[in-house]
Amino acid sequence: MNPLTELTLSRHNPLVDPTLHVWQWQIPIYLFLGGLVAGLMIIAGVRLIAIRPTQREALVCCTIGPLAGLVFLSLGMFVLFLDLSHKLYVWRLYTTFQITSPMSWGSWILLLVYPALAANALAHLPEAIPALAKRFPVLIAWSDFILSRTRLVVAIGIANVLVGIGLGIYTGILLGTLGARPLWNSALLGPLFLFSGLSTAAALLHGILVLTSSGEELPAFADFLLSSLTRLAQARPLDQKVAPVLAGADNSFLTIELGLLSLFLIGHLTSTAVHQQAATLLLSGPYAAVFWIFVISLGIVLPLILQTLELQNSIRHTLAPALLVIFGGIALRFILVYAGQQSHWFHALN
């Protein structure tokens, strides 16, 4: 008979026992939105540097993306605020900088994201949304100011890329540094969340392009909603040439994400007993069905196949891959946050 260890605790602290569940839906949503914003920043930054400032065209990557990023970031910070249990003291985050705390780094990085995204959006805003520029002429002056200075354009682009990389990696490192939860014990979580954020951002922008492309048959309600919005904003047709580029980039990000996820699991399976047990939570334990179906199959593999067929012109560009990638990104955060809290060093005793 194998020896066993049985622990009986008299402790019943809420959110802690029988297994830790201090972080609920707010944290995975915040991590997802943070990753998405990071991806939007990097794509916007690269696109801003890549195009010539004189090429004034309505740009989904450089205007819609950053504007959406500002909204998603605000939403993410609001969701994070909802998670705090001592809300009135949230300002304490900005009275100090704790060098060993990823959350402290993150709170300061989040402050850098706003001006970087806003500057990127501003560069081409009058082109993309003329109605807004007509109402606020100062936007045209600011846009001209930025575009007439090549170095400033490049600086804004680089700032977006660098802050975006910092933000994307931070969302993974936030979990990765919490050594008490074996499932999170991996520096790979940083790049994994970064590339997952990039894939969801590319998917979102690709989805917007698909929605707004001419000749696309939309359901009546979606058609009404979209035409109303574009009429309201007097938006010009978006840059359709970017759609295949985004689909191709998304495929690259998804492939790298799949590779990082594999390395993450290999790292755990070749580590200590507690890490192996933590990995089995995903591979064959209570989270396996969600992991294999929603994260791997529907969130990564199926959109990879669909987008490859789109790029080969075997099928037309649809919203399906974008929705699947976004859903997969959300599922990845949920499963890692929940399973991570369930993993524990005490399992080494079993």
Next chain:
Amino acid sequence: MSRFAMVIDTRRCVGCYDCVVACKTENGVPEGYSRDWITEEVHGAFPTLQMEIRSERCNHCDNPPCVSCCPTGASHVHEPGGVVLVTHDKCIGCKACLAACPYNARFIHPDGYADKCTFCIHRVERGLDPACVSVCPTHCMHFGDLDDPQSEVSQLLNSRPHHALLPEAGTKPCIFYLT
């Protein structure tokens, strides 16, 4: 410098919960929450079983992950003594420290801040033992300064076999269990 530590004799502990009640009374711990608790660990294969009863709490680690992850500095190491404490009006309730503690020794107080054992620092600074130590009917709990080789805790650790909880987690806990 001094380094406060607790040494608990598992051969004397009977799991009477006096330490738990004393802590709740002394520190006004809300109903339904515990800063310290009793753990019974049964190990072996039937019929050769061994049981260890332990009074557990925050381990006031030398390498406390709850302090390094705190974004506001609310979780800090109080000197002298190296006691890990939480400044309530600096805590934002982000719960990172709860996730960082491998012993699950922290909880969120109903008022919103992270809470845990303080080694009864308010009593220790007046020259008293922590409440749990002072009430133990079997005298299985000992509190003192590890940096003082003449202290009771140092001498017990030098003379008796002992272990700490989850040393493999790398936190260097400062509560030791005599076996």
